[in-house]
Amino acid sequence: GAVVSQHPSRVICKSGTSVKIECRSLDFQATTMFWYRQFPKQSLMLMATSNEGSKATYEQGVEKDKFLINHASLTLSTLTVTSAHPEDSSFYICSAPPPGQGAFASGAFFGQGTRLTVV
Amino acid sequence: AQKVTQAQTEISVVEKEDVTLDCVYETRDTTYYLFWYKQPPSGELVFLIRRNSFDEQNEISGRYSWNFQKSTSSFNFTITASQVVDSAVYFCALIRSYNTDKLIFGTGTRLQVFP
Numbered sequence: 001g002a003v004v005s006q007h008p009s010r011v012i013c014k015s016g017t018s019v020k021i022e023c024r025s026l027d028f029q030a031t032t033m034f035w036y037r038q039f040p041k042q043s044l045m046l047m048a049t050s051n052e053g054s055k056a057t058y059e060q061g062v063e064k065d066k067f068l069i070n071h072a073s074l075t076l077s078t079l080t081v082t083s084a085h086p087e088d089s090s091f092y093i094c095s096a097p098p099p100g101q102g103a104f105a106s107g108a109f110f111g112q113g114t115r116l117t118v119v
Numbered sequence: 120a121q122k123v124t125q126a127q128t129e130i131s132v133v134e135k136e137d138v139t140l141d142c143v144y145e146t147r148d149t150t151y152y153l154f155w156y157k158q159p160p161s162g163e164l165v166f167l168i169r170r171n172s173f174d175e176q177n178e179i180s181g182r183y184s185w186n187f188q189k190s191t192s193s194f195n196f197t198i199t200a201s202q203v204v205d206s207a208v209y210f211c212a213l214i215r216s217y218n219t220d221k222l223i224f225g226t227g228t229r230l231q232v233f234p
Contacts, residue, residue: 034221034222036222041229042227043210043225044164044210044224045224046222091162093162093163095222107166107169107212108154110166113162113164
């Protein structure tokens with residue numbers, strides 16, 4: 001079955017540094033990937049849609065320059081949190097639906113998530 | 120607009136009790152998918168079930184069962200004979216169309232099962 005791998009699972013960084021999170025589709029090509037963010041004890045909110053070969057689409061209120069998304073290949077999307085601050089501490093999780101399966105697949109394949117702590 | 124409401128913020132039960140988690144959704148679309156996920160303390164999202172809007176049959180999987188009622192826009196989840204390992208946050212979610220699209224999540228229900 002389709003597998004989505006996210007790395008790292010946990011990261012602690014100093015305030016002001018940048019952190020890169022990877023989302024990989026291991027056995028299929030994903031032209032679209034989704035990045036969600038979850039604040040402690042809250043729900044998951046879509047941050048952006050990552051599109052292979054084109055610019056990401058960001059949800060309203062998400063800073064494009066703060067959260068850089070690069071979908072450089074059909075199996076890899078990266079989320080870079082630039083100049084991280086403590087308020088960026090959160091749980092980030094990606095979703096990668098196999099193409100051709102529509103919404104059926106959009107909800108079924110998630111990475112393991114990355115817990116970011118900025119100190 | 121699409122919206123998912125999970126009115127129960129937190130539920131506590133004693134092991135072996137049955138528990139129902141409520142989910143009410145709003146959408147203007149006629150075709151959509153509904154999902155339930157379990158999020159244990161480790162954080163990963165565990166996919167439990169998806170249901171398309173044309174299939175109102177209830178489903179049972181072991182101790183889990185789901186009741187989908189379009190007339191009330193509800194997709195409730197029942198755990199029978201709850202166990203301590205069921206303790207987690209449970210999310211209901213909606214995708215609004217057959218195209219690849221983003222998920223709209225509810226706010227989640229934290230279930231605590233005590234021994």
